[in-house]
Amino acid sequence: MxxxxxxxxxxxxxxxxxxxxxxxxxSGGERALYHALYPSRGALYSSDEFARACGLAQSPxxxxxxxxxxxxxxxxxxxxxxxxxxxxxxxxxxxxxxxxxxxxxxxxxxxxxxxxxxxxxxxxxxxxxxxxxxxxxxxxxxxxxxxxxxxxxxxxxxxxxxxAKAVAPEDLVIPAGLDFSAYDFAQAGEPYRARDYAIGEVIDHVDGVTVEEAEHMLATRLWQNTAKVHFDATFRPDGQRLIYGGHIISLARALSFNGLANAQMIAAINAGAHANPCFSGMTVKAWSEVLDVAETKAPGVAAVRLRLVATNGAQPELRGADGKYHADVLLDLDYWALMPA
Amino acid sequence: MxxxxxxxxxxxxxxxxxxxxxxxxxSGGERALYHALYPSRGALYSSDEFARACGLAQSPxxxxxxxxxxxxxxxxxxxxxxxxxxxxxxxxxxxxxxxxxxxxxxxxxxxxxxxxxxxxxxxxxxxxxxxxxxxxxxxxxxxxxxxxxxxxxxxxxxxxxxxAKAVAPEDLVIPAGLDFSAYDFAQAGEPYRARDYAIGEVIDHVDGVTVEEAEHMLATRLWQNTAKVHFDATFRPDGQRLIYGGHIISLARALSFNGLANAQMIAAINAGAHANPCFSGMTVKAWSEVLDVAETKAPGVAAVRLRLVATNGAQPELRGADGKYHADVLLDLDYWALMPA
Amino acid sequence: MxxxxxxxxxxxxxxxxxxxxxxxxxSGGERALYHALYPSRGALYSSDEFARACGLAQSPxxxxxxxxxxxxxxxxxxxxxxxxxxxxxxxxxxxxxxxxxxxxxxxxxxxxxxxxxxxxxxxxxxxxxxxxxxxxxxxxxxxxxxxxxxxxxxxxxxxxxxxAKAVAPEDLVIPAGLDFSAYDFAQAGEPYRARDYAIGEVIDHVDGVTVEEAEHMLATRLWQNTAKVHFDATFRPDGQRLIYGGHIISLARALSFNGLANAQMIAAINAGAHANPCFSGMTVKAWSEVLDVAETKAPGVAAVRLRLVATNGAQPELRGADGKYHADVLLDLDYWALMPA
The missing domain is CATH 3.10.129.10 (Hotdog Thioesterase)
Known part of the structure; x- marks a missing residue:
């Protein structure tokens, strides 16, 4: 064999x-495809000029x-x-x-x-x-x-x-040269700094995306992830193609721009669970909860710890009375993002 | 909020x-995606070599x-x-x-x-x-x-x-260096110059494209246009995702290669109306009418004013007896294109 | 007209x-799209570093x-x-x-x-x-x-x-500089050299991909192939869009990574037939038969002649008792690939 x-x-x-x-x-090809596959608008990842103004060589x-x-x-x-x-x-x-x-x-x-x-x-x-x-x-x-x-x-x-339940803020690695002290909030799309977010604050990201087979397969192939279950409609008895969990992470993260436009870079993934499977035809929405805010040593750069929840349709609750994830919760992700202090 | x-x-x-x-x-990624999303074949936008032979630094x-x-x-x-x-x-x-x-x-x-x-x-x-x-x-x-x-x-x-009802020909901005005096018609795909088009001439562009949800969403996201109505199938009561009007403009323009292969660059958009909404499953076709032909100061470069009409299926009439757009007219666009004189 | x-x-x-x-x-855009459209994993086409280690300037x-x-x-x-x-x-x-x-x-x-x-x-x-x-x-x-x-x-x-029934091995053109003598099998994904394949050996590539309309149209447009039958659902009486045969070639070739990861470059196409039409919704699988193995003059580089068969669902037989292709055989391609000797 x-x-x-x-x-x-x-x-x-x-x-x-x-x-x-x-x-x-x-290459720039993967970058363009990422923008076609997800409603991604973070200015640092959209514009070389913006990235340079933040101390990086170009848009990563x-x-x-x-x-x-x-x-x-x-x-x-x-x-x-x-x-x-x-x-x-x-x-x-x-x-x-x-x-x-x-x-x-x-x-x-x-x-x-x-x-x-x-x-x-x-x-x-x-x-x-x-x-x-x-x-x-x-x-x-x-x-x-x-x-x-x-x-x-x-x-x-x-x-x-x-x-560790979460990466300690002092263990976050800040990209060399990153500097948010002259951060352009107008270009970034929202006026909020880390200090404007309260621990416990919940943000409904409002928008939704109904997912299509072609899209999640394009994405999953692009990452050379070839698990059969994502591509072969004859693989599961129900004839459905299970969507790669990472597709949901990217969708939810991109949707979170609306309310978290300045949560520019992901510094850490503390925890993550794919609470329920996602299939084509579902409409993915997202909400975030602010879990923590911390300082970093980089000029003007703070870290915000966020829970990012993706749902099938609107579902503000994470768990039911039985303590289990609601059936329409798709993702529960805990991460640190870098944001202007 | x-x-x-x-x-x-x-x-x-x-x-x-x-x-x-x-x-x-x-980047070149957006360029490649544009070619995947639309049946675009204009030689100036397809080949660096062709663009250089027309006086530009590379293919724009x-x-x-x-x-x-x-x-x-x-x-x-x-x-x-x-x-x-x-x-x-x-x-x-x-x-x-x-x-x-x-x-x-x-x-x-x-x-x-x-x-x-x-x-x-x-x-x-x-x-x-x-x-x-x-x-x-x-x-x-x-x-x-x-x-x-x-x-x-x-x-x-x-x-x-x-x-203005239309941009005056003398107000069109011709890219610095543009020169069609050694234009290669064989490479471009058709032999017709501006002088070969008669005012009032109508060209049926023949081909049609049946549109898919994944395609218009990929396109619309690529332009970071995040209007809910294009992405969220639960947003409209009828469960349909309205296709971004610009997707239809690009589809129709690309289809118009067949008969207008030498209408290389768009110099102006005089007027445009999205006559009816477009939804997935429709088959977009297009026809053009020559509205005007004008000279420019650039060597070998003429301007042709075109009406570009996109339709759902074949629909040669723009308006019904009541003066309203036919229900299967999707787009009525009036633009100036630059073409070999 | x-x-x-x-x-x-x-x-x-x-x-x-x-x-x-x-x-x-x-550009890199077409390269990225190719990886999104097909489950392609050949290391030489995936990594500039791997390609340089094989004597090429970068990944072709x-x-x-x-x-x-x-x-x-x-x-x-x-x-x-x-x-x-x-x-x-x-x-x-x-x-x-x-x-x-x-x-x-x-x-x-x-x-x-x-x-x-x-x-x-x-x-x-x-x-x-x-x-x-x-x-x-x-x-x-x-x-x-x-x-x-x-x-x-x-x-x-x-x-x-x-x-010629097949290109003679001595007529294969090996890219200048290609050298597999320090080939990294671990990076490439499989340990098998040309000498490990026996003439007559058949390899079932296991994985399958269920094809979508949006995908084959994106691909076919990317190559500026504008045959109506691939795009216009109103063109055929049955309302189906015929999938460009080349899409099946690429799908099958990419699937063949699983078992032929080291069949890096296609050197020749000896023969090919699109045995039956392919439509959206079919699940494309593939198997290969080793037809020949030959030496080349390039260091460490052998040539392997392969029959690549794409099928709709699993179909191990090429032809029925009547000598005709089985109805679920989509492609029968005979090609030479370059592989570590």
């Missing part, structure tokens, strides 16, 4: 480092382009036989990525726990994306439930990594 | 200049990329609460835009007229797009009907700008 | 060379971008009135194409045979694509069945070109 059947739970060993295949050079590629590209490379090795994508944590963006950069990624197995049914287990990996100079641009932890192929394979010793 | 609720009729004052947010750097971005980008920036300030996009006039393309340029736009309120029902009014703006050097690349007048929020707000003095 | 009605069978003369219109400059544009662009230009002159696209042969890729290059194409009529019904005939053309320096980058033979307009026009002398 020359084709890749993917790894099964018993194939992972603690401490193993997997170098994922197919490095990828990103959207942080989520970096996330999706690095993530996409892990799919053939990590999640081809995944039953569920359980969560993210300790994600940090470590350096901006520009058109012309080439990204590759690798993952270290940092946790394993066989499920009590003996048919599957949870695999924790820390994935690192690097540019062509070998500099780390992103790392994050992801855990997925993966099927066993050989049910008789012995259960590994259980190792569950201790993960 | 940190989100943008848009302006209402009573929020506009004559003479006010609104600087629209989010400058945008355009399609004029309508410039129009859509400049227009898109105005939406949050001008048409978020628009009931109808009523018309365009006095539009002139002032300088070519190349990959790497960054565009921004601003609008001056030049006319106001409250409707007799007291619930809405017409706002006239002159919008100017500028590149990163502050040079104007496009200006045009647009008027939209906008709702009042506070019905008790006093009606403003009525000001209706006097608009 | 200023519009192009296309040529009919009686309009072609043996030896005539047709220079096709509208040269096209390709996918060979099929070149094929589609060159082919697209021929449509208005060759296949606008085609009843059927009958086959391909003697195709050779002659030089890599990079972002920034401008392609044009021309075709020589090398064969004519009127059908016995007197209503149509077969036209054979040899098409050559050239870059901005006039260097040939691709040539191939295609034959199509074209309608006669004037049924009374005399039949031409029958000329049927003798075409």
């Amino acid at each position: 020359k084709t890749n059947a993917g790894r099964f739970f018993e194939d992972y060993k603690i401490g193993e480092v997997i170098a994922h295949a197919v490095p990828r050079t990103l 590629l959207d942080d989520l382009i970096v996330f999706h590209t690095v993530f996409g490379k892990t799919v053939p090795d990590i999640s081809l036989n995944a039953v569920a994508n359980l969560g993210y944590g300790e994600g940090r963006f470590l350096a901006p990525v520009y058109a012309g950069d080439t990204l590759s990624s690798s993952s270290e197995v940092i946790g394993l726990k066989q499920n009590s049914n003996g048919k599957s287990g949870v695999v924790y990996v820390r994935t690192t994306g690097r540019n062509q100079r070998g500099e780390a641009v992103l790392d994050y932890v992801r855990w997925v439930m993966v099927r066993k192929k050989d049910l008789g394979a012995p259960a590994p010793d259980t190792v569950i990594p201790e993960l | 940190k989100t943008n609720a848009g302006r209402f009729f009573e929020d506009y004052k004559i003479g006010e200049v609104i600087a629209h947010a989010v400058p945008r750097t355009l 971005l399609d004029d309508l990329i410039v129009f859509h980008t400049v227009f898109g920036k105005t939406v949050p300030d001008i048409s978020l609460n628009a009931v109808a996009n009523l018309g365009y006039g006095e539009g002139r393309f002032l300088a070519p835009v190349y990959a790497g340029d960054t565009l921004s736009s601003s609008s001056e309120v030049i006319g106001l007229k409250q409707n007799s029902n007291g619930k809405s009014g017409v706002v006239y703006v002159r919008t100017t797009g500028r590149n990163q050097r502050g040079e104007a690349v496009l200006d045009y007048v647009r008027w939209v009907m906008v709702r009042k929020k506070d019905l008790g707000a006093p009606a403003p003095d009525t000001v209706i700008p006097e608009l | 200023k519009t192009n009605a296309g040529r009919f069978f009686e309009d072609y003369k043996i030896g005539e060379v047709i220079a096709h219109a509208v040269p096209r400059t390709l 544009l996918d060979d099929l971008i070149v094929f589609h662009t060159v082919f697209g230009k021929t449509v208005p002159d060759i296949s606008l009135n085609a009843v059927a696209n009958l086959g391909y042969g003697e195709g050779r890729f002659l030089a890599p194409v990079y972002a920034g290059d401008t392609l044009s194409s021309s075709s020589e009529v090398i064969g004519l045979k009127q059908n016995s019904n007197g209503k149509s005939g077969v036209v054979y053309v040899r098409t050559t694509g050239r870059n901005q320096r006039g260097e040939a980058v691709l040539d191939y033979v295609r034959w199509v069945m074209v309608r006669k307009k004037d049924l009374g026009a005399p039949a031409p002398d029958t000329v049927i070109p003798e075409l």
